[in-house]
Amino acid sequence: MFHFVIAPTLAHRLNNLAQTVLLLGGMAAIAWLVVGMIAGPETTFVIVAVMTGGLLFAPTLSRELLLRGYRARQLGARDWPEGFALLETLSARAGLPRCPELW
Known part of the structure; x- marks a missing residue:
C-alpha cells in the first residue's frame, strides 16, 4: 500500500489564496448589484462589507458551536x-x- 504525503508548496498556497480572493470578490460584486437595487446606494456598502466579512470569518467558527x-x-x-x-x-x-x- 502506498502512502503519499503532499506538503503544500508556496505556489499551491498562493494559488488557493488567489482563488479565494477571486471567489469572494465575485460574490461581493454580485451582492453589491443585488443589494444596491433593493436597498439603495446608501446602505449597500455596509451590507456587502458585513456579508463579505462574515464569509471571511466563517471558517474560524468553533467546532462546538x-x-x-x-x-x-x-x-x-x-x-x-x-x-x-x-x-x-x-x-x-x-x-x-x-x-x-x-x-
Whole structure:
C-alpha cells in the first residue's frame, strides 16, 4: 500500500489564496448589484462589507458551536458497532494517528 504525503508548496498556497480572493470578490460584486437595487446606494456598502466579512470569518467558527447548532451528539461504539469497526479499519489503512470521532 502506498502512502503519499503532499506538503503544500508556496505556489499551491498562493494559488488557493488567489482563488479565494477571486471567489469572494465575485460574490461581493454580485451582492453589491443585488443589494444596491433593493436597498439603495446608501446602505449597500455596509451590507456587502458585513456579508463579505462574515464569509471571511466563517471558517474560524468553533467546532462546538457548529455541532451545537445542528444538535449533534457524539456516537459511541455501543451506538453503532459496525460503523466503528469500519471507521477503525479505514483510519488504520489511511495511516491516521487516531480514529476520528463520529457525530
